[in-house]
Amino acid sequence: MRRDSIFYKLFQQSPTLLFELLANPPENVEEYRFDSVAVKEPKFEIDGVFLPPENRSPGVVYFCEVQFQQDKRLYERVFAESHLYFYRNRDRFNDLQIVIIYPSRSIEQDEIRPFRSLLNGEQVNRIYLDELGDIRSLPLWVALTVLTTIDEEQATQEARYLLTRSQQETPQSENRVIMELITTIMVYKFEGKSQREVEEMLGITLQETRVYREIKQEGRSVEAKTLVFRLLTRRVGELPQEVQSRVDSLSLEQLEDLGEALLDIQGMSDLDASMETVIDKK
Numbered sequence: 058m059r060r061d062s063i064f065y066k067l068f069q070q071s072p073t074l075l076f077e078l079l080a081n082p083p084e085n086v087e088e089y090r091f092d093s094v095a096v097k098e099p100k101f102e103i104d105g106v107f108l109p110p111e112n113r114s115p116g117v118v119y120f121c122e123v124q125f126q127q128d129k130r131l132y133e134r135v136f137a138e139s140h141l142y143f144y145r146n147r148d149r150f151n152d153l154q155i156v157i158i159y160p161s162r163s164i165e166q167d168e169i170r171p172f173r174s175l176l177n178g179e180q181v182n183r184i185y186l187d188e189l190g191d192i193r194s195l196p197l198w199v200a201l202t203v204l205t206t207i208d209e210e211q212a213t214q215e216a217r218y219l220l221t222r223s224q225q226e227t228p229q230s231e232n233r234v235i236m237e238l239i240t241t242i243m244v245y246k247f248e249g250k251s252q253r254e255v256e257e258m259l260g261i262t263l264q265e266t267r268v269y270r271e272i273k274q275e276g277r278s279v280e281a282k283t284l285v286f287r288l289l290t291r292r293v294g295e296l297p298q299e300v301q302s303r304v305d306s307l308s309l310e311q312l313e314d315l316g317e318a319l320l321d322i323q324g325m326s327d328l329d330a331s332m333e334t335v336i337d338k339k
Contacts (some may be wrong), residue, residue, distance in 0.1 A: 062284065063242055064123040067198070068105055070234050073109055073158060077122055078184050083117055085110065094142060102287055103138050111207045115151035118143065123158045132172045134291070154180055160206040161187045178312055190195050193218060195236065197226060204242050213258045220259065236261070285312050292322045303332060311336070
C-alpha cells in the first residue's frame, strides 16, 4: 500500500490535519501552507513541510515524516534533514517542530538512545495512529489517517461509515474530496480485488470518481516513477543520468519490483544488481 502518496494527498487537501494530531498546535493553523522541499549539498528530500505564513515571518516550521516501515536510521536522517533545512532558512523561521507519524510503536527504530534529549523534549512529536482511539470517535480527517492502518476486514465497514459520516457532516465539495480519498485508500488496500468487488464493498460506483481513473493510470504516470526516484536517492544518493534513464524506462510492474528491493539496496552496486534482476524478469 503506497501510504506516502496517500498522506501527501491528505495533507494537500487538509493542511490543518497535521495540527489536529498535535497536543499544542500553533494559533494560526489555518495560515500554514503544506509543501515538500529539497535540501542540497548533500541532497535531502523532506516529505512534508508546513510553512508558516510569510507575512508573519519569522515563524515556526513543522517537518512531518510518515513512516510505515521500520527504518533503523530514520531519526538520523530526519533530524539531519530538518535541522539542515532550518539552518539554510534561518531568517524565515524562529523555531522548528518535528512530527513523525507511525502506524504503531512496533515500527519505531530500536536504537533511540543517541536522540533521547530530542525525543523526550517538546520539539519532537511522535504520533502512533493505533493509539488515537476508536476511529468513529475521531475528527473526520484524522479518521482517514487511521483508516490506512486497520486490517482489511475492519476497513470495509469503517470506510462505509466514514463515507456516510462525510455526507452528513461536510459540504458537497469537501464530501467529494473525502470520498475520493477514502476510495484511494481502499483501492490501494485491496489491490488484488476487481473493480466490481471494490465497488460493492463501498457501495459506490468507482467509474464515476476521478480518483479511480487516476489510480488505474498511475502506473503510466510520473507519480510512480517520482516515488521510486525519491526513495532511491535516499538510499544511494544522487543518481547518475544513465541510471535515471534506465529507471525511467521501467514498466509499472518493474517499478514495483524495484520498490520491493529498496530495503536491500545500500549502494550503487546493489542498485545495479537489482536493476538487472528487474529487467531480466521483463
